[in-house]
Amino acid sequence: MSDVAIVGIGMHEFGRHDGISGMDQGVTAVRRALADCGQQWSDMEFAVGGSMDAGAADTMVSRVGLTGLPFTNVVNGCATGGTALAQAVNTIESGAGDLGIAIGFDKHEKGAFRIKGPRGKDWYGGSGLALTTQFFGMKINRYMHEHGITRPTLAKVGAKAFRNGALNPMAWRRKPLSEEEVADSLMLSYPLTQYMFCSPGEGGVAMILCRADKAKQYTDRPIYLKAAAVRTRKFGSFEVLAPSIALEHDAGPTSAASKAAFEQAGIGPEDVDVAQLQDTEAGAEIMHMAENGFCEHGEQEQMLANGDTEINGRLPVNTDGGCLANGEPIGASGLRQVYENVLQLRGDAGERQVPNDPKVAYTHVYGAPGISGVTILSR
Amino acid sequence: MSDVAIVGIGMHEFGRHDGISGMDQGVTAVRRALADCGQQWSDMEFAVGGSMDAGAADTMVSRVGLTGLPFTNVVNGCATGGTALAQAVNTIESGAGDLGIAIGFDKHEKGAFRIKGPRGKDWYGGSGLALTTQFFGMKINRYMHEHGITRPTLAKVGAKAFRNGALNPMAWRRKPLSEEEVADSLMLSYPLTQYMFCSPGEGGVAMILCRADKAKQYTDRPIYLKAAAVRTRKFGSFEVLAPSIALEHDAGPTSAASKAAFEQAGIGPEDVDVAQLQDTEAGAEIMHMAENGFCEHGEQEQMLANGDTEINGRLPVNTDGGCLANGEPIGASGLRQVYENVLQLRGDAGERQVPNDPKVAYTHVYGAPGISGVTILSR
Amino acid sequence: MTTPIANPVAVADGIFTLNDGQPVLLGSRCTNCDNHMFPRQHGCPRCMFNEQVDVELATRGTLWTWTVQAFPPKAPPYLGPVGDDFEPFGVGYVELPGQLRVEARLTESDPEKLQIGMEMEIVPFVLGTDEDGNDVVTYAFAPVTQNGDQS
């Protein structure tokens, strides 16, 4: 278990914001996080930050204050937020700093996720492969075949996301969509339709962390980081943009990061009251429920039918609308999940507050080329 | 003082290597570092790596082994290597891992440093500003005016670099040049000539670090990291690509990182036996001698005249030829300095070995937009 | 039966050869652990051993998973028809027994006709025409019909 607490959080609204740079959104998130715990930028002893497409995070010091602090830029694809948080925890636990800030922001053009990745060689993209959407379609298609998940369950995940997003004033897409609307939207990559995919977006999140034993100096409602684990893929893991994969099967970096985090925290999946799981598309949320240990493979079909992952269900999942309703500004997305969990544990989640006073919250972020980050928070 | 040791080092030759990717060079450095201490990639509990232009460092796992380890990509301009090392130290000191690897590699096109930076706006570059070389010329011109440094001293720094580079089998430029040849080469940005500037280049460096109390398991010649500090610029610091600067003066991130490192190590500049100082151009080495505490401003003129910074001098500086003779693959450059110091402290530096059994070694790396990293090593 | 392609030009070198008009994928096999890789690669991600030999991959296998690419990929890099000429196409991983699973275009794009586990065979596939009028060819997999031919 870690000895680190989150004492301040700040977010810039997710969505599309013409004329507001990604850096602007990061700066706003930083100012809001500082205000949340009554601190100044000059109080920060270190910073860790990341953005994929919106400039080197450390250049923001010319906007928020040239105080000389060590500022580490991290870039780990969609898992950038998880990496930033893990490095911030290491920095505090090593004694290199007692109070610091983790920052993520981004701004992507429409369609920015269509083709990318180091293996997007000419022949590969030239042949009509190399689209990340294809990977997601193929991964969930195989998973549905193996574990008896049906297409209406994908639509249920999408409808839940937009229903929750409608309750979240910081979300991008705030219009509820029915299961039919999700299922009947444009088919992009069988079996996944348009509203089952998240879009590249914009936004920023910052959070202020400190040594757990000092947390009460900064807030009367500290949230403790019981675990922060990052793992990369092992041999045999099925990942995006792979011209070939091995016959050998590995459970993937999500299972590994989840096991490591539960071990660090000394608790199990049954102790979790609310979870934010990477939902790049609807199928990902389903697979990640099992990969993170919250059910057996195949049980998701019944859980969704029962409403178990609704805000008032047994295990609320993606209570803020997830990537589907918030879009995915890569550098900010992982920290958005942690932000939502802090709100839920504080009891500040408003209309989407999980009932019964949640005590333990879980986040999982996943990104190319096969990296997962998990955090476990508690009051 | 840190509780971390360097037990293995590996380097891919610096220079220009047609047909060999930057990632290839990073992989070679990793293999050599593992061989240096008899370890396998699967023994690594974590990795921290960075490259500016040669791809996300973590994608190398498909080449060196899909073992699932947490792999953090850091990108902090020229200070990337310093940041990677500092994060590796934090990771070990926090207890998150006992044995890990720091990796830096890069590959830049010819002329890659000409124009860059987030402030390279249309009007700024359009007007003929926005060249990093201009900044270096203007900074040293002011410094020479204030502190009585003359142009022949710049040439002495250049000649020393190529003389040392000629003794280094891993260096790019291995032909000695006289002070006259350096002084009389093409004037690029007054008072700096062509051979007073480093060039964008290629190369890779990796080093394996562990808890100090376990170091003897891996090598009988561990080198201890007594300090690793990173600092960013404060208000009033004179930095590259600034359309304006404040009247107020700050001593800059190098002084701050140096002070912090000496404090961590519990020693002073007088205890250092060999130093590698950022020499993006000849003037930088001169200014950094004072900014790192090795002399007063202005004393460099006499020190260079005395030969104090030669390999057999009182304080050998840039014994491997520095950036001037090695070129600057951004992600690898800071770790090259540490690599050289490990060789010097082991007594393995061959023809360029500093005499009298050096015990304490110092590195300083500096990069845009105003970030410095310092390490202090000892046997 | 496949119609012969008049002037085939491979989409890239080192990915496959055309053997009597039939593509054969070029892979690597690790001499230490037998792990197969495609495209050819130096260094084995399974055992980290550094010695690999060139192998030709199997031309038949079974469909491991699939999807249908329903919108035009960005061109470039895509070399096939886009805009109004675009037609949805299948994409899948075909398991080559004892070797690996290879990603490929499929000649079939109807979800009703694609089934995980079905038998597949490699065929040449014309993406478009280059400026010299040659057919630019990549590899694809086609379902094998009951009499053993690809459909």
Place this chain on the structure above:
Amino acid sequence: MTTPIANPVAVADGIFTLNDGQPVLLGSRCTNCDNHMFPRQHGCPRCMFNEQVDVELATRGTLWTWTVQAFPPKAPPYLGPVGDDFEPFGVGYVELPGQLRVEARLTESDPEKLQIGMEMEIVPFVLGTDEDGNDVVTYAFAPVTQNGDQS
């Protein structure tokens, strides 16, 4: 004396205005700590205060440091002449008393004639001609001669 420029077009908006043909740089001043910034910026790096007002910067100052750009900058972004038409040009920071030091082209490019501390004045500088035949103008600083005019 400067020759008047027939059809001046500023290299960008929001950087300077032309006042009777004379450039005036557009800066910001922090209302909390008086820190001056150029170009205009929201948010003060000195005191982190968020309220700034627009100010026009001084048109005279002293040369704080300088260099000579001896090789052609990459074009684009550079808008001036390159190749055989390139001429080395001076670049420096001019200290505007009580405000800040601003980076600028210098009209003088001879190292023998540039001295730290010398008096400088802002002048318009024509980089080139745009496609409509207008002169693209940026700001530069010129040494002030003994009688008070710029040379």
